[in-house]
């Protein structure tokens with residue numbers, strides 16, 4: 094399929110995808126709808142026109158509604174990916190920042206991590222780590238961006254799979270005490 098833009102319409106009966114300029118008959122399609130936070134964000138005045146919520150990156154306090162903090166996919170976190178691990182890192186930092194705000198102390202220094210794992214086989218995974226900091230009121234990623242490796246290193250990939258399982262256990266334990 095050529096890349097002539099976003100899918101604008103899907104006709105299930107004829108199995109056709111329509112873009113602005115062309116139509117494509119397809120057997121299988123994975124159509125991802127435009128992504129935006131849930132209705133709560135615009136309904137509460139937290140979101141901009143485009144649907145995402147601007148925040149102070151040092152505290153995740155909304156730039157539109159004081160004393161409300163927005164973390165995770167809904168917030169505009171600049172260079173940070175919209176990922177579960179990024180959301181957890183923001184949650185930890187945000188909780189500490191709220192604690193500091195409530196006690197009139199200085200919020201902790203801002204540093205975030207994220208890691209996304211993608212399994213290529215049950216015991217082999219790729220890992221995409223990221224480190225982030227706040228500079229000039231924006232979240233930036235000082236280091237180089239993690240890229241897909243040219244060749245799969247099986248030793249590293251099996252280490253990643255173990256790390257992914259540990260990460261999942263840890264995050265589940267923290268979130269649900271299980």
Ligand SMILES: Cc1cc2nc3c(=O)[nH]c(=O)nc-3n(C[C@H](O)[C@H](O)[C@H](O)COP(=O)(O)OP(=O)(O)OC[C@H]3O[C@@H](n4cnc5c(N)ncnc54)[C@H](O)[C@@H]3O)c2cc1C
Nearest residue numbers: 131132133164165166167175176177178179180208209210
């Ligand atoms: C296919 C797919 C694969 C992914 N793979 C990875 C991965 O490998 N690693 C990774 O780190 N991330 C991955 N992600 C991203 C990750 O799932 C999200 O970044 C993460 O879930 C964001 O967490 P969140 O809490 O911000 O939002 P969500 O997980 O979307 O949680 C928001 C919750 O709020 C609830 N809600 C909405 N409106 C209301 C309301 N009015 N009242 C009460 N509740 C409400 C929703 O039902 C939902 O449960 C993936 C995402 C997708 C879609």
